[in-house]
Every structure is written in structure tokens, then in C-alpha cells.
Amino acid sequence: NVAVVLYTSDLRLHDHPPLRAALSSCDRVVPLFVRDRAVEAAPGFDAPNRRAFLADCLADLDSGLRERGGRLVVRSGDAVAEVAALVRETDADEVHMSAGVSAYAHAREERLRRALEAEGRRLYVHDAVITAVAPGAVRPAGSDHFSVFTPYFRRWTDLPLRPVTAAPRALHVPDAIGSEPLPARTAVSGVSPGLAAGGEVEARRLLANWLRSGITRYEDVHDDLAGDATSRLSPHLHFGTLSPTEAVHRARAAGGPGAEAFVRQLCWRDFHHQVLAARPGAAAEDYRTRQDHWRTGPAAEEETAAWKEGRTGYPVVDAAMRQLRHEGWMHNRGRLIAASFLAKTLYVDWRTGARHFLDLLVDGDLANNQLNWQWVAGTGTDTRPNRVLNPVRQALRYDPEGRYVHRWVPELAGLAAPRVHEPWRLEGAERARYDYPGPVVELADGRDRFRQGREGS
Numbered sequence: 001n002v003a004v005v006l007y008t009s010d011l012r013l014h015d016h017p018p019l020r021a022a023l024s025s026c027d028r029v030v031p032l033f034v035r036d037r038a039v040e041a042a043p044g045f046d047a048p049n050r051r052a053f054l055a056d057c058l059a060d061l062d063s064g065l066r067e068r069g070g071r072l073v074v075r076s077g078d079a080v081a082e083v084a085a086l087v088r089e090t091d092a093d094e095v096h097m098s099a100g101v102s103a104y105a106h107a108r109e110e111r112l113r114r115a116l117e118a119e120g121r122r123l124y125v126h127d128a129v130i131t132a133v134a135p136g137a138v139r140p141a142g143s144d145h146f147s148v149f150t151p152y153f154r155r156w157t158d159l160p161l162r163p164v165t166a167a168p169r170a171l172h173v174p175d176a177i178g179s180e181p182l183p184a185r186t187a188v189s190g191v192s193p194g195l196a197a198g199g200e201v202e203a204r205r206l207l208a209n210w211l212r213s214g215i216t217r218y219e220d221v222h223d224d225l226a227g228d229a230t231s232r233l234s235p236h237l238h239f240g241t242l243s244p245t246e247a248v249h250r251a252r253a254a255g256g257p258g259a260e261a262f263v264r265q266l267c268w269r270d271f272h273h274q275v276l277a278a279r280p281g282a283a284a285e286d287y288r289t290r291q292d293h294w295r296t297g298p299a300a301e302e303e304t305a306a307w308k309e310g311r312t313g314y315p316v317v318d319a320a321m322r323q324l325r326h327e328g329w330m331h332n333r334g335r336l337i338a339a340s341f342l343a344k345t346l347y348v349d350w351r352t353g354a355r356h357f358l359d360l361l362v363d364g365d366l367a368n369n370q371l372n373w374q375w376v377a378g379t380g381t382d383t384r385p386n387r388v389l390n391p392v393r394q395a396l397r398y399d400p401e402g403r404y405v406h407r408w409v410p411e412l413a414g415l416a417a418p419r420v421h422e423p424w425r426l427e428g429a430e431r432a433r434y435d436y437p438g439p440v441v442e443l444a445d446g447r448d449r450f451r452q453g454r455e456g457s
């Protein structure tokens with residue numbers, strides 16, 4: 001008998017419960033990826049960096065399957081219609097897939113379940129594949145999700161994780177099943193020049209290196225902007241070329257304070273996913289209504305354009321925004337500083353910034369991006385919603401030698417720290433030597449606008 005495995009955000013062979021389950025109940029398995037038209041058409045989804053990375057992931061998955069005697073079938077259209085058609089073509093008895101988190105993913109699962117049941121076939125939806133702990137697996141008394149991280153982290157830590165499952169050694173795909181060609185990375189235009197490579201092989205190489213040589217120092221150096229001492233695993237976790245369950249197990253096995261700090265960040269990922277699963281509207285609406293009076297109009301638009309282009313006149317903000325454009329990735333500390341600058345100092349609606357991030361981030365993820373933006377904007381789960389990050393103080397603390405700014409804002413490469421973080425303080429001829437804009441806004445004015453806006457004046 002035949003099973004179809006529908007791949008979504010889980011593009012791997014290792015630790016893949018749907019594939020495992022399909023192989024244990026059926027002798028032939030069809031691994032399927034549907035280029036879902038609805039997903040591709042949704043605003044903020046179809047970004048060149050993620051499209052290019054996805055092409056790498058699919059090519060790598062196909063080659064891993066071929067090494068085991070199988071291959072990846074690619075179709076495009078409506079996911080439910082495509083799965084139903086393939087089930088009919090192959091006379092498959094069952095379909096396996098990972099549980100999604102977004103409202104769209106839930107609705108798609110339901111539609112698929114109904115379509116299959118109408119034809120006497122079964123859909124198996126597997127939990128804890130896309131996250132280490134399934135959304136809803138831990139809940140506080142009287143609520144469907146945790147809205148504060150620390151109590152969630154405590155419960156999450158106590159929960160036993162399922163064991164990691166091995167990649168299959170062999171699989172058999174029925175003959176004569178049509179597939180579209182795999183999308184090619186080279187066909188995508190507008191890709192960031194420094195974009196990382198995708199695929200499970202690359203994910204496993206990065207993880208192994210990270211566990212061998214990066215993780216031990218993580219606790220001490222993860223916030224150092226220039227040190228770039230984080231795992232860079234986020235796009236792999238987003239596309240599922242790396243299993244979060246496996247990452248947690250292996251980090252815990254490595255042990256030590258660095259590993260603990262890293263596992264805590266992986267828990268943040270699950271935390272945001274369980275918020276979004278319970279409150280799908282939080283992808284677009286304020287999680288907590290703060291009655292903000294966000295700035296709009298020509299001045300706000302001009303400042304937002306300067307922010308997007310990395311010419312706000314605040315070197316650390318500009319460095320972060322240029323890293324985003326060049327690599328399709330940004331250091332977490334940079335994300336915090338840049339997002340706070342837009343949402344608090346410029347006092348522009350977080351949705352504008354979140355959309356720009358989604359357009360460029362290779363790890364751009366509805367749960368992590370929207371809910372981190374809300375956290376920074378003070379409309380989300382931060383317990384101190386009115387804190388404003390001062391970009392100069394942040395720069396002095398997290399880029400004390402100015403190396404991050406020098407790397408991404410070469411106009412200022414000749415200016416040493418700490419002065420590089422406040423070039424507007426230079427005078428006369430010295431100031432004129434640097435072709436770099438003045439600040440788009442004074443920090444004190446920004447603070448006032450934020451306070452007044454939030455007080456609902």
C-alpha cells in the first residue's frame with residue numbers, strides 16, 4: 001500500500017515523524033511538496049531570499065531521497081486539491097504531515113482531512129515536528145496559552161521531549177508519478193548577495209560545528225554584534241531542515257551554561273509559536289491593545305524610508321538595516337535595536353517594520369517575526385511595554401569597538417569608537433570628512449512622541 005507524505009515547513013529526512021510513520025505502515029511512500037499558490041500569493045510570504053533558500057532545501061531533500069531510492073514529487077496549485085489528486089493517482093490509503101501553527105495551516109489541515117475522508121482515506125497530522133513542544137501541550141490554569149515567557153519556560157523545560165528518530169535508510173516511490181521540475185535558486189532575482197545556503201546537509205554541518213566550537217561561549221558573547229557568535233540556525237529551523245527537537249536534545253547533551261542559554265532561545269521560538277497558534281490574529285493585530293496613535297504622513301514616511309535604507313544617521317541602526325539587506329539575516333541584538341528605533345523612536349506602526357523584515361529575512365517567520373516585533377513595540381508579551389532602547393547606549397554596550405558599524409557602514413570606517421556611535425558630535429572639518437547623514441530625529445523628540453502617542457493625546 002501507498003502513503004503520501006506532504007512536506008511543509010519540515011524539509012528534512014532526519015527526525016521526521018510523518019515520514020517515519022508512513023514508512024512503518026506502507027511499503028511505498030510518495031514524498032510531496034506543493035508550491036501552495038495561496039501561500040505564495042499572501043503578502044509578505046513570497047520573498048526572494050526565502051524563495052532562493054527554499055530552492056536549496058528542495059534540491060537537497062530530493063537528493064537525500066534519491067540516495068535512498070526515492071525522490072521528491074513537486075506540484076503547484078491548491079495544496080488540498082494537489083494532495084487529493086495525487087492520492088487518487090497513486091491509490092494511496094493515507095497522508096502524513098506535520099501540524100502547522102498559523103490560521104492558514106490549521107484551515108488547510110481541516111480542508112484536507114475532509115477531502116480525504118470523503119474518499120475513505122486518512123490524514124495523520126503529527127505534532128511536535130515544527131516546534132520541539134507542540135503548541136497547547138503546556139497551558140497555564142484557565143487559559144489556552146502562556147502570555148508570559150518565564151512560566152512557559154519552566155513548564156517547557158520539565159516536559160519530556162519525544163526521542164529523535166533516525167533518517168530512513170531506504171524508501172520506494174511508485175513509478176510513473178509526474179513531478180514538476182524543482183525550482184532553481186538561480187531563477188530567483190533580487191536575492192541578497194550574502195544569502196546563506198539552504199538544505200538539510202548544510203543545516204547538519206552548521207549544527208555540528210556549532211556544538212563543537214560555538215555553543216560553549218554563547219552565553220557570554222551572543223549579544224556581541226561584531227562577534228557574530230550565534231548559531232545562524234534560524235533559517236534552518238524556519239524551513240525545518242533542522243529539527244528543533246534534535247537541536248534541544250543535542251544541545252542538552254553538550255551541556256554547560258552556553259547550551260542552557262541556547263536551549264532557552266529555542267524555547268522562545270516555541271513560546272511565540274504557541275501564542276500564534278492560540279491567537280492567529282496576532283500576526284496582524286495588536287496582541288494587547290495599547291491604543292497607539294502611530295505616526296503617519298510624509299515626515300513619518302520619509303523617516304521610514306531612511307530606516308529601510310540604512311541612513312537614519314544612527315550608525316548602529318544603519319549597520320543592522322544594511323546587514324539585513326546584504327545577508328537577508330540580522331543579528332538578534334541588531335533586530336532589537338532597529339525594531340525599537342522604528343516602533344518607539346520614530347513611533348511608526350510595528351506592522352510596517354515587520355513587513356519590511358518579512359520581505360528580506362531568510363528566516364522570516366510569522367510567529368517569530370510578528371511576535372518579536374510586537375514584543376519590541378510593547379503591544380505583545382513584553383512585561384515592560386514602555387521601555388525604549390537608546391541606540392547610542394546599545395551601540396556602546398554591544399559594539400564597544402565599533403567593529404559592527406565599521407563593517408556595515410564603511411563611510412565611518414575611519415572613525416574610532418566610541419565616537420563612531422555619535423558622528424553628529426563631530427565638528428566642522430572633521431564632520432565634513434564623513435559622507436554620512438545627520439540623525440533623522442533627536443532621541444529626546446522621539447521619546448516625547450512615543451509617550452504622547454501612547455498616552456492617547
Ligand code: FAD
Pocket residue numbers: 222230231232233234235237238262265266267268269270272330331332333335336339357361363364365366368369370372373376
Ligand atoms: P541563536 O541566538 O543561535 O538562537 C538559536 C535559535 O533560537 C534561533 O535560530 C531561533 O530559532 C531561536 N530564537 C532565538 N531568539 C529568538 C527570539 N527572540 N524569538 C524566537 N526565537 C528565537 N527569528 C526568526 O527565526 N524569524 C524571524 O522572522 C524573526 N524576526 C525577528 C524580529 C525581531 C524584531 C526580533 C527582535 C527578533 C526576531 N527573531 C526572528 C528572533 C531572533 O532575532 C532570531 O531568531 C535570531 O537572531 C536568529 O539567529 P541565530 O539562529 O543565530 O540565533
